[in-house]
Structures are given as C-alpha cells and as structure tokens.
Amino acid sequence: MTDRVENPSGWRLLAGFLLAPVPPVLLGALGFELMGDLPRFWETFIIGLIVFGYAPALFVGLPTYAVLRRKLRLTWLGCILAGAFTAALPWALLAIFPLATEASSNGVRTVVDGHPTWFGLFESLKSAAELAAFGALGGGIFRLIVAGRP
Template sequence: MTYRAWNIEERFSLRRGLAALVVAPILPSMILALALGAYGMPTEIFVAILMVAEICALTLGIPALLVLRNKVQPRLVWALIYGGFVAAFPWFVISLFPADGLDAWTNGIPTVVDGQLTWFGFQMRMLFVAGIFALGAVGGAVFWFIAVGRARLLIVKGKLRDD
C-alpha cells in the first residue's frame, strides 16, 4: 500500500534521512554505555557500542529507508517501531545460536547448562533483546526528529519548504 495522497511537504529528503541514520545511534549508545559504565571504562564501552550500533543502523537502516520512504507516512510511531527493529533484530538472531559447551548462571540460576539454553536463559535473552529494542526506539525517535521533525515544524508554521 503506497500513500501517495499525503502532502509532498510531509516527506523528507534522502540526504536528511541518511544523516539521521548516522546520528541516531549516538544517544542510545551513550545510554547503554552509561548503564554498563558501572563496571568501568565507559569511554571504551561507548566506542564499542557505537561501532556496533552504527553498523546495524547502516546495514539494516539504509535498505529500510529506501524501501519505506515512499510507502509509509513519516510518523513518529513508525520511527519508534523500525528503530527498535533495526537495533534488536541482529541481537535476536545472535541469541538463537547455542553457547557451545558452556555453563552460565544469572544470580545463581542456570541460564546455560552443557551448552543448552534453559527456559530462564531464554527469558533473559529475550529481556536483553527487549531492552535493545527500547534503546533502538530511542534511536528511532532521534532519527524522526532529525529526518522529519523540522520539516513538520515548518509545515505547522505555514512555510512550504524544507531547508
């Protein structure tokens, strides 16, 4: 379903969308680095997280941007959903692979026994993926405000161009 009836002013430029894809992962990376910074070295953690986030944002975000740019209205709710998906999908795929021959525990409860994931381990992995989805939604909001937000403010003020 293609939405051709909405105003051309509601669309955003591809250049602005690509710039937003580069900038959007910075805030969620900072939040996660600060949360993990209690374990030391928040700067190194931030750089590592930002590199992974940028790779995910560019490899999954550019095709999504190119495909969905003309098919979905530029709304904040869509940016939140797709931002969360772009961030969480790689971690969901990684979580499907078994931990070969390892044993792991969380708070004394086994999560992996003889390389097999336990039910509690599955729940912990999905909780992690949900947290990454939430951080991706924050990145999606940043993306929307950069790519679309200013254009929508110009429309509200009565201007018909997107500078």
C-alpha cells in the same frame, strides 16, 4: 499540520543514520558507568556505538528503511517501532541461534549443547527488550533529524 514526511533529502537521511544511534548508546554507556560495571567510559561508548549503534543501523535499519519507504511514510510511530526492531532483532537472533555450545548466567545454564534453554531464551529476550527501548529512542531521534521539525 501533519505528522508525515514525504521525501526527505539525502543529507538528512545520512545525518539521521549517523547521529540517531549516538544518544541511546551514550545513555547506555553512562548507565554502565554509573553502575560501575565498566572501567573506561569512552571506550565503552565507542565500542557500543559500533556494535550496538552503527552495525544494526547498517545491516537492519537501512534495509528496513529501503523496504518501508515505498509503502509507508515517515511517522513518529513508524520510526519508533522501526528503531526498536532495528536494535532488538540482532540480539533476538543471537538468543534463538546461539553461537556458544555451553553457557550460563549466574550459575544457571542458558545454552546446552548449542541449544538455548528456556531460562537462556528468557534472559536474552529481556536484554532484547532493553535494546528495543534504546532503539525506540534512536528511532525517534532519526525521525526528528530526517523531518527537521518536531
């Protein structure tokens, strides 16, 4: 028995890209709901699904899949790592190239004159690591959907 998927069908790929972001974003929205940070669960879920689920899947995940599918097979480890990369890359880029000219977090400056401070980089990379964990879950779900078997 092998861990690899040779050539997944088109409908499985479409289902994978459409459904894999849903459980991680649902889990994240539920976490915010339990902490009491956001007032409306379903609005948080829908916006999170678009911003943190489908946008990275479209702009990072799809090109990553297109490049790697010719060189690598769909393994569990590959999909989990690709999911983590897909979720974390946009946030990491925002940490390195901030859009704000001035910003702070808990009273500590994170961006000064358009450049991130060390504290800002650390805080942003912590968030990128959290997103990578959710992305890894999405990558595993993608593999499960595309392969059709565990």
